[in-house]
Amino acid sequence: MKKIAFVVAALLAVAGSASAADLPVKAVKAPPAPFDPWDIAFGGAVMSDYVFRGITQSNHQASVAAYFEPRYNVNKDLQLYVGTSAESISFANRAAAEVDIYGGIRPTFGAFALDFGIWGYLYPGGSCADNVLTAGVPGGNVCPVSTTTIFLADGNVIKKDVSFYEVYGKANYTVNDNWQFGVNEYYTPSFLNSGAWGDYASITGRYTAPSTIFGKSGVGMYVSAEVGRQWLGTTDAFYRVAGFPNGIPYPSYDTWNIGIGFTYKVFTLDLRYSGTDLSKGNCSAFTSAFNASGTTNVTPINPGGAGSNWCGSVGIVKLSADLTAMTNLK
Numbered sequence: 001m002k003k004i005a006f007v008v009a010a011l012l013a014v015a016g017s018a019s020a021a022d023l024p025v026k027a028v029k030a031p032p033a034p035f036d037p038w039d040i041a042f043g044g045a046v047m048s049d050y051v052f053r054g055i056t057q058s059n060h061q062a063s064v065a066a067y068f069e070p071r072y073n074v075n076k077d078l079q080l081y082v083g084t085s086a087e088s089i090s091f092a093n094r095a096a097a098e099v100d101i102y103g104g105i106r107p108t109f110g111a112f113a114l115d116f117g118i119w120g121y122l123y124p125g126g127s128c129a130d131n132v133l134t135a136g137v138p139g140g141n142v143c144p145v146s147t148t149t150i151f152l153a154d155g156n157v158i159k160k161d162v163s164f165y166e167v168y169g170k171a172n173y174t175v176n177d178n179w180q181f182g183v184n185e186y187y188t189p190s191f192l193n194s195g196a197w198g199d200y201a202s203i204t205g206r207y208t209a210p211s212t213i214f215g216k217s218g219v220g221m222y223v224s225a226e227v228g229r230q231w232l233g234t235t236d237a238f239y240r241v242a243g244f245p246n247g248i249p250y251p252s253y254d255t256w257n258i259g260i261g262f263t264y265k266v267f268t269l270d271l272r273y274s275g276t277d278l279s280k281g282n283c284s285a286f287t288s289a290f291n292a293s294g295t296t297n298v299t300p301i302n303p304g305g306a307g308s309n310w311c312g313s314v315g316i317v318k319l320s321a322d323l324t325a326m327t328n329l330k
Contacts, residue, residue, distance in 0.1 A: 036326070041069040041083075043266075045320035050087055053200060053230055054255030054276035055287060056310045057098065059090035079106040089123070092158045092290035094150060096125030104168075115170040119186075121163060128160040129288070142238050155304035158288035159238060162192040180206045184228070195236030196250045202228025220263040227256045232286075241303055248301040251282040253311070266328060270318040280307030287311065
């Protein structure tokens with residue numbers, strides 16, 4: 001009996017061990033990663049032409065740009081941000097560059113992404129530009145007497161400082177992985193420090209191709225377009241002409257652009273076509289272009305007749321790199 005009892009006990013012990021080995025082991029959950037609300041976006045670009053709302057800012061020459069944007073994510077649906085960017089330009093007052101300082105808030109509500117903020121456009125290093133001849137008298141008498149005054153042969157004038165700011169609101173709706181649509185609104189009390197108010201509104205659309213469009217290459221593709229209108233008021237007396245002694249009514253205009261882009265990792269190659277409906281005469285008066293020419297483009301605000309191609313249709317090639325610290329530097 002003792003032997004039988006011993007054998008039974010041994011079998012029970014072996015069976016118990018096998019059953020214990022078959023029991024699932026409960027995994028220990030790793031602690032959640034700490035939430036880091038801070039991030040920084042930064043990047044740069046080189047482009048064949050710096051075009052802003054359909055109008056060249058670089059005299060149809062190549063331009064370079066860079067930006068730096070710290071961000072604070074209050075939560076996954078609310079972001080605060082400030083930033084600065086700089087672009088090379090070619091203005092009639094020979095400003096050194098465009099330097100932008102901006103900040104705002106980006107809330108999201110499901111498929112809706114909103115953006116509200118203020119944007120300052122600074123143009124340091126400029127000089128006042130007067131026209132060479134006004135009624136046969138050298139100088140247009142709009143710039144203070146200075147050894148740094150620029151004299152333009154095409155009859156245009158421009159202030160030394162054309163810095164200004166805009167307040168803006170944007171809304172973007174993501175339909176699915178492929179389609180997005182948006183609306184934008186910008187307002188300034190003095191566009192380019194001219195004294196003329198400005199209001200810009202546009203609608204945008206973007207189609208992003210499936211990620212497999214180029215197989216496993218990692219190359220992506222999109223097509224995007226924008227249609228907008230820039231409304232403008234009347235300038236102060238600095239920009240006066242004979243028919244408008246208190247300032248010229250800037251022409252409001254329509255603008256559009258459409259393009260195709262290719263992405264690879266942090267790089268984007270964007271090929272775009274842009275234009276406006278501004279005449280060459282009104283373009284000359286509005287931009288104060290330093291290289292307007294001719295005498296046949298007469299308009300009420302451009303009695304001298306010089307015309308500018310700064311507002312005409314143009315193709316743009318842009319290569320950019322965009323990174324964030326949390327995604328690309330970790």
